[in-house]
Amino acid sequence: MRTLFIAVALLSGGISMAEAAEKAPSVEWGRHVSITSGCNDCHTPGYAESGGTLDPKTALTGVAVGFSGPWGTTYAANLRLTVAKMSEDAWVTYGKSFETRPPMPWYNVHEMTDGELRSFYMYVKSLGAPGQPAPQGLPPGETPQTPYIVFAPPQMPQ
Template sequence: MYGAALAAAGLVCAFTNRHDTPSQKQKVTTVHQRPTQNPLLKRGEYLVMTMGCGDCHSPKKMTPQGPAPDMDRLLSGYNSNEPLGSFDKNMVKTGQWVLFNGQNTAFIGPWGVSFAANLTPDATGIGSWSLAQFTKAMRQGKAKGLDNNRPLLPPMPWPNYTHMTDDDMKAVFAYLKSLKPVANTVPAPMPPAP
């Protein structure tokens, strides 16, 4: 009985002595996502998050816990306003190295330079895409889901998604179309250095 009363008193003290404003040391950066009640969008959000789409398609910002997705530019791809930066072409020419930029949205390898696409519903992203185009891109590795277009370039792991169910493909597409549009024209890939 005495132990329970002591524990209760400790809890009361802890709650009454807490500060409403956390100290600078205690502040934590949280990722805010808008909640959705639509089961299709919830499924799509779950798939996009677990498949790691944002690992490459979301620009990062530095936080006290390290790099985190920039939620203002969620899934908007390589930031076209930032310079690519220089690199030693000989490092990737032989195929021994692959380089990623600090945002993890630009990739340099023996295929050249590829950039993470804008997956938001803006016109510079997938705004004009149909579900059929999205499905073709994901299952056949065709850029913009167009038959006569180039293949999707590394490191896009499109072969991993070839066996997604039609329902899961619809859910991912619906979720991406529900995001905040971000105007960001991602550069075209660059061919390998001679």
């Protein structure tokens, strides 16, 4: 099917060989999507602190540092566990429809193409054992027992 897509795209003059190859879902494209979409910034332990060094052993396993704000406290989920529970088609549907609490920019994920979502799924599946879940989120007013970052809106001058 992929070969047919590339052949039709090239013959129609719609896209170049490089563009056609880029559109085919792959593990490598999924890795690229995970980096350029900022997934590792929050979902990979030590990624931001290391200046972007990606360790495949811990990539997308979730982080036990909470994000606390008026919504309560949220944690960056272990995406390996999330993906492990779904088929590729189910992941694409989920990626186009899920909503969650801040600071996760779920609305950005909705804008990903099916190819980007499929590639991301393939990449996450390639990483290996899912590992342990991130801590459960907390409702407003509960103090986290883990390190956390406070997301407080600034006070506007009166």
